[in-house]
Amino acid sequence: MRALLVVNPAATTTSARTRDVLLHALASEMKLEAVTTEYRGHARDLARQATESGNVDLVVALGGDGTVNEVVNGLLHTGPDPERLPGLAVVPGGSTNVFARALGLPNDAVEATGAILDALREGSERMVGLGLTSGTPGTEDESVPSRWFTFNAGLGFDAGVVGRVEQQREQGKKSTHALYVRQVVRQFLGEQHRRHGTITLEQPGEDPVTDLVVAIVSNTSPWTYLGNRPMYTSPKASFDKGLDVLGLSRLSSAAVARYGTQLLTSSPERGPHGKHAAALHDLSEFTLHSKVPLPLQMDGDHLGLRTSVTFTGVRRALRVIV
Template identity: 30%
Template sequence: ASQAGSREADIHTAGEIWRAHGWQVEMQPTRGPGDGARIARQAAADGFDVVIAAGGDGTVNEVVNGLAGTQTALGALPIGTVNVWVRELGIPLQPRAAAEALLACRPRAIDLGRAGDRYFLLMSGIGFDAAVTAEVRSSEKRRLGIFAYLLRAVNLATRFRGTVARIVIDGKPIRTRVLMVVLGNSQLYGGLVKVTSRASIDDGLLDVCIIKGRTLWSAPFRLLSLITQRYNIDP
């Protein structure tokens, strides 16, 4: 309850900062999946200049799916678990400082990736990381933060198996056994490691990182290459 109260206080403070600088601010709470996209879509239809997602990367993703293809800008107030998008942009992680930084921001056009019928702003993962994300519960994220993902990853690592996949990149097919494939519109993976270090959010491209292997324990050097950023020269 105290954490929720802190988030509400941060949002209230941010609103006061923006209003003090002449912004007209309307607050809309989300109560469940899909609310962020619906609210953002309606805001764009109503002619709002910007929609600021107050939350983490899940909230940002919801808002992106409501704003895609519109002229309404996206902003983010970091009160989530990891806040990768905010880290990617270099916006302060402290909510008050982030609110003040947003006052000086200027709109820019950026790329979006698409997986099925949903857009993504950062990355889309297939394999191990997607399995970890699917296993992390919301209650664990609230209680443990980023450690919820790390604990699930350790638990899953002992039983996860790679699968043979056929991947087509720029028209060239690749058939191999993979543990994980990451398509990056941005660079930071989990806010910590630059898995797709050459990616840019406005170059019109998605970068691809493929981790090969049968089990996580069979590919320690490839996993180490993520940490040391030697994967760009690892075939």
């Protein structure tokens, strides 16, 4: 088997020594080329080159969710084709590793590598569904390039939090769960539309859902982790189905306290709910429109401001070793 290992040297939970051990373990089972990323988007470029070469059977992403997202977008640059494209394996090296954990992999890089090697020996793999975003025709965002996400995307409040965290990290702050909590508070205090949302969700043949402050889109569950605690916005979301959406139409102090408590106590059976919460399940395609530009995030990566984004749930998009 010919494999490409894409290594993010800035992965927050792996040391250079650990990465060296993992490299040797993988190289003992396959013909391996390892490349270290040097700039934002490099992992995407490497995965794209691997698919175009036709000489790579497997791409292994060693890093956090951002690295995985880049690799997936490189693999699927010309669209899904599981029979032709290399498979994907993920070694978690970030602070949260939602995609890897949603696949059932250990959150420890060494243990996850062992699980991947076992899966390769046994020929164990699965097809997963992903989300695809694109610009909406007839809007100012129609020319925005399409982009895949592996576990969630968000327009509005949660994307604003992600943007604040990225600003803090650019200033040298370490990515921790405490940092995220602080930015949630700051985003709440600075949110102009928390009582009267600007987002409308439209899908073919259905009444629109209006006045949302935030829309969180998921193609798996949980939505994220706070330490080792899973948090479920859309408990029914699955790699085997379309997209799920949780929309909140109010983020007053009382609403934040209520939904925050529900998130912390959420489970695979029950997520946030109430008068100002809208939950939609297994959607194939829909569009989020906003009256004002709002921040957009995908897989924890802030992508700037948008007024309109079209989402498509693509089943069996990618072959993953697990």
